Amino acid sequence: MMKRRALLIILFLLPAMAGFSQISIRIFARTRPVSLFFTADRGSFLLRDGVAGEVRLNPGDIMAVSMHHERLIYRTLSGTSGAADSLTFTPAAAGALFSLSAPGSEEPQKILEGTLKIKPFPGSLQILNITTVENCLPGVVRAEAGKFGPSDYFKAQAVVARTYIYRNIDRHELDGYNLCDDIHCQVYPGVVNDSVIVNACRSTAGKVITDRDSLLIEAAFHGNCGGETASSADVWLAGYPYLVSVKDPWCSYSESSVWKRNISREEWNNFLRSKGITPGDEGGLYAGQVTGRGRIIRRTAQGRTVTSEEIRIRFGLRSAFFTLTPAGDSIAVSGRGYGHGVGLCQDGAKHMAEKKMTYDRITGFYYPGTLLVDIKNARKPARP
Ligand SMILES: [Zn+2]
Ligand SMILES: [Zn+2]
Structure with missing residues (x-):
């Protein structure tokens, strides 16, 4: 009871x-611009600046917003302007769309719907889309x-x-x-x-x-599992009963399912040394054609270890699901899948x-x- x-x-x-x-979604979160163009694309928007009241932006109207001494300055092409601590653009009717672009930024223009709120943030604008x-x-x-x-x-x-x-x-x-x-x-x-x-x-x-x-x-999802999804416990620290390895017969048609790479012996030896392994002593790393991925550990005869994930990151491999075979002057990597392999393929x-x-x-x-x-x-x- x-x-x-x-x-x-x-x-x-x-x-x-x-x-x-x-x-609410923060827009342009990676590049964090300091100025912005707002364009009313479809339908009208009402701008409230918290001070002077309302400005109406009709389809095609463009407003520039920038920061000045931790305040916002706004200006339209027709000459309406003002300064405010925050700006809120509200659609006048459902279905309205606006676009945002950040001048001088690599961010592509975004078309958005809903409400837009802009605040000065230390060093950049905080641009929030409420949708x-x-x-x-x-x-x-x-x-x-x-x-x-x-x-x-x-x-x-x-x-x-x-x-x-x-x-x-x-x-x-x-x-x-x-x-x-x-x-x-x-x-x-x-x-x-x-x-x-x-x-x-x-x-x-x-x-x-x-x-x-x-x-x-x-x-979790990923591009291609290579015929077998990975258990989250093998790739991340956390295990979940629904993120377990599943044999997947459905993805083998894809080019991503199987891949090959050659790593030069010199590059490989540099990697081994960076892990404290003397080249020549690494035999155990190839033993049994280890296919485990992620955090699964590959161990040399001397007890030194590296994980499949460390090898993947170092050599920019498509996944951490591979076997390693020494082949003369290089190491042949024979891999499967694309991405971490956990969840939906x-x-x-x-x-x-x-x-x-x-x-x-x-x-x-x-x-x-x-x-x-x-x-x-x-x-x-x-x-x-
Ligand atoms: Zn985030
Ligand atoms: Zn798959």
């Missing part, structure tokens, strides 16, 4: 996910999954990306927003209109992947979808023992 009560209390304390459909999970999802899916593929492939990627977003929704809580648009969180290129991707997101709206305890899973998922398998079968295959549920019935794991 006590046990059940304790469990109920824990369930009650874990954050409910339902209220989180609105999110919804469902509205930003197609952009995230396209950045992760590419442009081309069957519908159920994108549906699988949509539930994976949605699961990731909800699981990480408080990642920047201390910074005052939810996620950034950089690889640190999830690359967000802005609004996209690829119809297969948009429809895949809409038709799976609200669906996420959970474990048997209704907890959002760690929805994108090449395999695409092929399963081409063979008319539905997205729920795809996610069930790569994340064994998981369920697809509505976000209302999912919970976020407590932070470690």
